[in-house]
Amino acid sequence: MHRMFHRMARTAGHPEPTAACRLSRGDCAERTSRPKVRGSRDRPLTMKSPGVPRTATGWRVVLAILWILGLDLPPDRCLLAGAVAGRRPNVILVLTDDQGYGDMSCHGHPVLRTPNIDRVHREGVRFVDFHVSPTCSPTRAALLTGRHEFRSGVTHTILERERLALDATTLAEVLRSAGYTTGIFGKWHLGDEPAHQPDRRGFDEVFVHGGGGIGQTYPGSCGDAPGNTYLDPEILHNGVFEKTHGYCTDVFFEQAFRWIGDRRHDRPFFAYIACNAPHAPLQVRAEDEARYAGKVAHPKAAKFLGMVANIDDNVGRLLDRLREWGIDRDTLVVFMTDNGADGGLLAGYNAGMRGAKGTAFLGGTRAASLWRWPGTLHPSDCHALAAHIDFFPTIAEIAGARLPRPVRSRIEGRSLVPLLEDPGAPWAERILFTHLGRWPKGSDPESARYRVAAVRTPRWHLVSPDGGREPHWMLFDVAADPGEKTDLSADNRRIVGALSAKYDRWWNSVRKGWVNETAVGPRINPFKERFWSQRGGQPSAEDQRLMDMEGNPATRKPAASPGARPR
Numbered sequence: 001m002h003r004m005f006h007r008m009a010r011t012a013g014h015p016e017p018t019a020a021c022r023l024s025r026g027d028c029a030e031r032t033s034r035p036k037v038r039g040s041r042d043r044p045l046t047m048k049s050p051g052v053p054r055t056a057t058g059w060r061v062v063l064a065i066l067w068i069l070g071l072d073l074p075p076d077r078c079l080l081a082g083a084v085a086g087r088r089p090n091v092i093l094v095l096t097d098d099q100g101y102g103d104m105s106c107h108g109h110p111v112l113r114t115p116n117i118d119r120v121h122r123e124g125v126r127f128v129d130f131h132v133s134p135t136c137s138p139t140r141a142a143l144l145t146g147r148h149e150f151r152s153g154v155t156h157t158i159l160e161r162e163r164l165a166l167d168a169t170t171l172a173e174v175l176r177s178a179g180y181t182t183g184i185f186g187k188w189h190l191g192d193e194p195a196h197q198p199d200r201r202g203f204d205e206v207f208v209h210g211g212g213g214i215g216q217t218y219p220g221s222c223g224d225a226p227g228n229t230y231l232d233p234e235i236l237h238n239g240v241f242e243k244t245h246g247y248c249t250d251v252f253f254e255q256a257f258r259w260i261g262d263r264r265h266d267r268p269f270f271a272y273i274a275c276n277a278p279h280a281p282l283q284v285r286a287e288d289e290a291r292y293a294g295k296v297a298h299p300k301a302a303k304f305l306g307m308v309a310n311i312d313d314n315v316g317r318l319l320d321r322l323r324e325w326g327i328d329r330d331t332l333v334v335f336m337t338d339n340g341a342d343g344g345l346l347a348g349y350n351a352g353m354r355g356a357k358g359t360a361f362l363g364g365t366r367a368a369s370l371w372r373w374p375g376t377l378h379p380s381d382c383h384a385l386a387a388h389i390d391f392f393p394t395i396a397e398i399a400g401a402r403l404p405r406p407v408r409s410r411i412e413g414r415s416l417v418p419l420l421e422d423p424g425a426p427w428a429e430r431i432l433f434t435h436l437g438r439w440p441k442g443s444d445p446e447s448a449r450y451r452v453a454a455v456r457t458p459r460w461h462l463v464s465p466d467g468g469r470e471p472h473w474m475l476f477d478v479a480a481d482p483g484e485k486t487d488l489s490a491d492n493r494r495i496v497g498a499l500s501a502k503y504d505r506w507w508n509s510v511r512k513g514w515v516n517e518t519a520v521g522p523r524i525n526p527f528k529e530r531f532w533s534q535r536g537g538q539p540s541a542e543d544q545r546l547m548d549m550e551g552n553p554a555t556r557k558p559a560a561s562p563g564a565r566p567r
């Protein structure tokens with residue numbers, strides 16, 4: 001309904017009613033209370049057929065009549081016009097790989113310039129205390145299931161433990177059932193065997209590389225097409241390998257543009273653009289590296305920053321296309337990063353945080369989370385404690401998706417809809433749990449029970465960076481000490497004990513989700529096998545070495561320890 005109304009407004013050459021409303025929304029927000037919406041914190045997500053909610057529809061009809069009659073909008077109804085539940089916009093998630101929270105100029109980077117990501121930041125709702133998992137596959141699993149990754153079998157990034165459990169319901173499946181068309185462009189990293197691939201997990205359009213990154217080879221299930229680099233990679237496109245031309249990030253965005261361009265007038269779409277950049281190896285276009293050569297001390301830092309600058313260029317192209325297509329106001333763009341800083345540390349900036357990728361400190365899990373929806377979301381910082389597990393229920397609610405009871409009951413995240421409508425809305429205390437996973441394959445997970453683990457509340461962060469069977473808890477008041485410099489555990493034993501007990505209950509509850517721990521991986525990477533079956537060829541001696549546990553330096557004993565490569 002809102003799409004039709006917007007088109008009608010544009011055709012007639014009149015301002016859109018939501019735009020008119022937006023101009024006065026700040027005033028309205030001061031005078032009115034937040035409308036009740038489905039799935040808010042106060043009420044659980046309810047089952048509902050796809051479509052605009054009755055209340056919102058009714059108001060849009062009223063607003064349309066008022067607009068046709070040339071009458072002003074009632075100011076105290078502005079928030080209803082901007083309400084997001086059930087609005088069914090297009091949704092674009094841009095997720096970058098190993099770009100830290102600080103690796104963008106809007107978060108204070110002293111050298112890097114990211115004007116387009118900054119624009120998403122400036123024009124959207126910014127969740128400034130938003131957390132993901134410490135590494136790649138875990139974050140992707142949590143985003144797409146609304147649950148901690150351990151509950152879906154994901155306890156690592158390789159060795160079959162990157163595979164999303166087949167009984168997990170993905171957000172793409174839910175959106176497709178709600179009438180969306182769905183596409184993924186870039187990095188999947190939740191299983192390369194055919195049964196685990198995105199075309200079997202709810203995506204209509206699949207344009208992906210294999211493994212955790214372009215060119216990777218690990219023993220078992222996880223590895224890309226042979227011989228791939230970040231330039232001109234072979235990409236699996238709906239089951240068929242395509243030789244692409246160009247730099248990987250450009251290739252993924254361009255394919256997303258083609259796909260969106262062909263469908264923008266049809267059903268609403270969900271486009272998941274998952275960059276493998278700026279993850280190592282730092283393969284970069286020479287012209288992008290040149291943008292930062294000489295500006296940073298470490299020579300590899302210029303490569304990393306150049307890769308981010310290239311991503312930023314593509315974000316700019318995306319925003320331009322949405323405007324050119326006339327769907328800017330019908331499209332929610334979410335820009336997010338997938339774990340703490342890694343390559344960006346070469347440039348010496350981490351936004352004042354302790355820790356990085358692979359740790360449980362804030363620097364390991366705090367992520368950018370920027371939500372831009374012109375005409376609907378009011379630009380603002382939101383300080384509520386939020387997380388990747390919230391993405392699924394939020395998007396499902398915005399899409400008006402019907403959630404079967406078994407799916408609804410398994411979601412651990414909360415809908416962020418109340419905060420998108422009012423970033424200062426009440427937000428009940430919550431607890432988030434972090435664990436790196438990555439205990440050696442075949443070992444007893446209990447030996448890593450307290451290794452790289454954390455419990456977070458809005459104020460407190462209980463972290464065990466290097467424990468094992470016994471914890472080594474440190475306690476930080478992150479409200480007062482966001483840099484996590486002062487360990488307060490000795491003076492706050494009661495808080496440590498209470499949070500530690502919650503951690504133990506959580507750990508005991510997730511064990512049954514570990515369905516991949518004893519899985520025996522295939523001898524040949526499934527992605528490579530698929531490639532060779534289409535193009536001919538066979539593993540080289542180097543391929544064979546890297547697909548062997550003892551031959552691959554990343555998995556050769558005793559190198560397979562938490563925090564070590566691979567990532």
Ligand SMILES: [Ca+2]
Nearest residue numbers: 097098136338
């Ligand atoms: Ca990553």
